[in-house]
Amino acid sequence: MGKKALVTGVTGQDGAYLSRLLLEKGYEVHGLFRRSASADVIGARLRWLGIIDDINLQDGNLTDLASLIRIMRDVKPDEVYNLGAQSFVKSSWQQPLLTGQVTGIGVANVLEAVRLECPEARFYQASSSEMYGLIQEPQQNEKTPFYPRSPYAVAKLYGHWMTVNYRESFSLHASSGILFNHESPLRGIEFVTRKITDGVVRIKLGMQDKLALGNLDAKRDWGHARDYVEAMWLMLQQETPDDYVVATGQTVSVRDFCRLAFSHVGLNFEDHVTVDPRFMRPAEVDVLLGDPSKAKEKLGWTPKTTLDQLVAEMVEADLGRLSTQS
Numbered sequence: 001m002g003k004k005a006l007v008t009g010v011t012g013q014d015g016a017y018l019s020r021l022l023l024e025k026g027y028e029v030h031g032l033f034r035r036s037a038s039a040d041v042i043g044a045r046l047r048w049l050g051i052i053d054d055i056n057l058q059d060g061n062l063t064d065l066a067s068l069i070r071i072m073r074d075v076k077p078d079e080v081y082n083l084g085a086q087s088f089v090k091s092s093w094q095q096p097l098l099t100g101q102v103t104g105i106g107v108a109n110v111l112e113a114v115r116l117e118c119p120e121a122r123f124y125q126a127s128s129s130e131m132y133g134l135i136q137e138p139q140q141n142e143k144t145p146f147y148p149r150s151p152y153a154v155a156k157l158y159g160h161w162m163t164v165n166y167r168e169s170f171s172l173h174a175s176s177g178i179l180f181n182h183e184s185p186l187r188g189i190e191f192v193t194r195k196i197t198d199g200v201v202r203i204k205l206g207m208q209d210k211l212a213l214g215n216l217d218a219k220r221d222w223g224h225a226r227d228y229v230e231a232m233w234l235m236l237q238q239e240t241p242d243d244y245v246v247a248t249g250q251t252v253s254v255r256d257f258c259r260l261a262f263s264h265v266g267l268n269f270e271d272h273v274t275v276d277p278r279f280m281r282p283a284e285v286d287v288l289l290g291d292p293s294k295a296k297e298k299l300g301w302t303p304k305t306t307l308d309q310l311v312a313e314m315v316e317a318d319l320g321r322l323s324t325q326s
């Protein structure tokens with residue numbers, strides 16, 4: 001019999017790519033599905049990948065422990081991937097308590113449900129490079145001290161340490177993947193990479209002329225989400241649970257990302273990009289650069305997609321989407 005996986009955050013970018021990977025590997029995939037009035041658009045990413053009918057959607061919520069216990073009891077998953085979160089850093093200052101409830105306490109809820117109902121299941125926690133925040137070392141690895149700089153990052157840090165603690169306290173097979181920024185055509189429009197590729201295409205098609213951004217000097221280690229979900233799966237195939245940095249080992253500024261995306265359609269970003277203080281943050285993470293050596297050595301994982309390929313794929317996808325609308 002094939003394995004069963006439960007994915008929280010199944011309707012997000014990573015949830016969609018991970019579900020496709022698991023389906024390809026023969027898993028029965030269950031996804032935690034948060035009811036809302038806009039349920040018809042919530043499944044857009046799963047539809048885009050053509051897998052929405054292959055997933056067993058389970059009605060529940062990360063903040064409702066009873067729903068998680070019921071789902072664990074019904075599904076009895078072999079693997080649980082906790083990808084659900086309030087994941088947009090900027091919103092975490094506007095909704096700090098909700099972010100704490102979902103992104104932080106939500107992890108404890110899933111861990112408790114696993115411990116009570118299916119303690120043999122393997123657990124993956126989606127931790128984040130944002131936990132490094134005000135970086136304490138020029139290149140961050142699993143031993144680099146954390147210094148979170150947003151309510152989001154503080155909540156993720158709680159989830160990370162709860163994962164480590166449940167592994168050490170209850171011998172759960174619980175692993176934490178410290179993923180650096182990972183993008184794709186399925187990235188939400190509020191994140192800077194997708195905002196840029198969408199803006200580039202709108203400008204190219206004459207739908208707008210300017211693109212307003214915040215801090216162009218921020219630097220991130222950007223990889224492709226499709227590559228990163230493979231690392232998640234590999235972590236749960238190991239005999240012993242552990243924590244891993246997943247990154248490319250290269251860092252690029254928002255400005256240089258703009259340069260690449262605009263030049264893909266033959267435009268000069270300086271003619272179109274403006275800086276608007278509305279998109280600045282109360283506290284900024286200036287630069288992130290991951291060291292994926294451990295993932296390479298222990299999981300045999302390396303990123304497959306280059307930054308140029310990522311930018312090209314994202315711009316082309318937005319061209320496809322928007323050309324039909326213009």
Ligand code: GDP
Pocket residue numbers: 089090130181190191192193195212213214215216218219220254279280281284285286
């Ligand atoms: P994050 O690393 O999870 O916060 O991912 P984002 O894609 O939201 O932001 C990455 C970096 O881009 C941050 O340092 C932002 O301050 C910077 N940035 C600059 N302009 C913008 C913008 O207009 N929108 C967003 N989301 N980020 C911006």
